[in-house]
Amino acid sequence: MKNNTLAIVGTQWGDEGKGKLTDFFAQKADVVVRWSGGDNAGHTIIFNDKKYKLNIVPSGIFNSKTTNIIANGCVVNLQKLVSEIENLQKQGFDCKNLLISDRAHVIFEYHSKLDEAQEMFRGNEKIGTTKKGIGPCYEDKAQRIGIRIGDLLDKELFREKLERNVNFKNMLFDKIYNIEQVSFDKIYQETLKAFDKIKQFVTNTSLKLNDYIKTNKKVLFEGAQGVMLDLDHGTYPFVTSSNPTASSIPTNTGISPAFVNNILGVVKAYSTRVGEGPFPTEFDDSVSQDIRIRGNEFGTVSKRPRRIGWFDSVLIQHTLLVSGINKLSIMLLDVLTGVKTIKICTSYKLNGKKISYIPSTIKEYEKCEVEYIEMPGWTEDISKVTSFDQLPKNAQNYLKKIEDILKVKIVMFSVGRDRLQTIKMEEIF
Numbered sequence: 001m002k003n004n005t006l007a008i009v010g011t012q013w014g015d016e017g018k019g020k021l022t023d024f025f026a027q028k029a030d031v032v033v034r035w036s037g038g039d040n041a042g043h044t045i046i047f048n049d050k051k052y053k054l055n056i057v058p059s060g061i062f063n064s065k066t067t068n069i070i071a072n073g074c075v076v077n078l079q080k081l082v083s084e085i086e087n088l089q090k091q092g093f094d095c096k097n098l099l100i101s102d103r104a105h106v107i108f109e110y111h112s113k114l115d116e117a118q119e120m121f122r123g124n125e126k127i128g129t130t131k132k133g134i135g136p137c138y139e140d141k142a143q144r145i146g147i148r149i150g151d152l153l154d155k156e157l158f159r160e161k162l163e164r165n166v167n168f169k170n171m172l173f174d175k176i177y178n179i180e181q182v183s184f185d186k187i188y189q190e191t192l193k194a195f196d197k198i199k200q201f202v203t204n205t206s207l208k209l210n211d212y213i214k215t216n217k218k219v220l221f222e223g224a225q226g227v228m229l230d231l232d233h234g235t236y237p238f239v240t241s242s243n244p245t246a247s248s249i250p251t252n253t254g255i256s257p258a259f260v261n262n263i264l265g266v267v268k269a270y271s272t273r274v275g276e277g278p279f280p281t282e283f284d285d286s287v288s289q290d291i292r293i294r295g296n297e298f299g300t301v302s303k304r305p306r307r308i309g310w311f312d313s314v315l316i317q318h319t320l321l322v323s324g325i326n327k328l329s330i331m332l333l334d335v336l337t338g339v340k341t342i343k344i345c346t347s348y349k350l351n352g353k354k355i356s357y358i359p360s361t362i363k364e365y366e367k368c369e370v371e372y373i374e375m376p377g378w379t380e381d382i383s384k385v386t387s388f389d390q391l392p393k394n395a396q397n398y399l400k401k402i403e404d405i406l407k408v409k410i411v412m413f414s415v416g417r418d419r420l421q422t423i424k425m426e427e428i429f
């Protein structure tokens, strides 16, 4: 069944291929909306032999007919946004099709500095953040001292708020962290300079989005991060500071929950994680190294090698449940080509007892033993297949097994990095 809205949600620890899928569907979307996170996201898009990396600009930007919204739930580093826009403009994309919420919070230099300092302070218990200031910016939002993009329209109001925040942060830098302070003047000037370049895009995006939906425009919600990095439903505290789940879309964009019911879970054919935290199916041998090389598993933002693990169906069942995912796309299937025996985790054992949920504490989660089934792999090159039927039998069986276990339909799969290497088995949008 076709729908007018589609939410694209990462089901693991990010980097599942959300950018690729968003770009794919954006070819026929009227609107693409980023609803959470900031430039901690790194979305890779490849078409016509060219590769693009986006951090905060939505992945529908390449279609000039698509309106791209950075919604109120996002946190935005304005200098980073401007440089991303300028970079796209140099490559021929004018970015006039962008809108930015006046309610999105601004990431300042003191946020990234604090992010770094907090990580240092955590020592062995560090989260492994991207150090982009995401956590500290959302902290300010929850503390009700954050500065929103709309505040910059009034220079005096902005000056007052910024002065108060810089003074407070400088006290922390000086007295607690013992590091260099930041300069109010520099931040004030640089922020207004960047703001000048994007202010024509700033608006009440909730009003616009409601209009688009009411007039039956096709709206795509582009997830960032993944459900296992969700502040509430992920492996807390080894998570990000926002809610990448589909259930957070209404709050983070200003629309009714009734408009979010077509939810596509993006799943890697195996698992990866950057940063610290539990990862039950992680393994480190020559097979995982092959997967890392073939899948180019190095962080888009931080370039860190991604940790590799087998497909974890207990974890995916959890993410399907908490995010209301009702269809799946399996990504990077081609990367498993040549793996002799592929494993799927089917259950966890905690204190000798089978469990089918994720324990709430890291201590318990780390105690879980993982139970696997094994499936024979395939050796045929699948990067050019255009339908399920063309896949080798063992690849078909792998997908069918995943579908059997999860009881959610796989409606598409992906066999390479290019936009064209995306196979739809059903029209969903």
Ligand code: GDP
Pocket (backbone or CB within 6 Å): 010, 014, 015, 016, 017, 018, 019, 020, 041, 042, 043, 044, 045, 046, 294, 295, 296, 300, 331, 332, 333, 334, 335, 414, 415, 416, 417
């Ligand atoms: P996102 O954060 O979810 O948008 O994902 P990233 O772009 O950070 O990471 C996904 C990586 O996998 C990128 O390098 C993509 O180019 C790549 N990719 C996506 N789908 C496929 C696929 O089906 N096969 C292969 N080999 N690479 C893929």
Ligand code: IMO
Pocket (backbone or CB within 6 Å): 010, 013, 014, 015, 016, 040, 041, 042, 043, 127, 128, 129, 130, 131, 132, 133, 134, 135, 223, 224, 225, 226, 229, 238, 239, 240, 241, 274, 275, 276, 300
């Ligand atoms: P996309 O959208 C993968 C991870 C970081 C770290 C944790 C907290 O590309 O899938 P943060 O800087 O957000 O406070 O870091 O979250 N992380 C991601 N990992 N993909 C992402 O985004 C990520 N965004 C944050 O590595 O473990």
Ligand code: MG
Pocket (backbone or CB within 6 Å): 014, 015, 016, 041, 042, 043, 044, 300
């Ligand atoms: Mg990424």
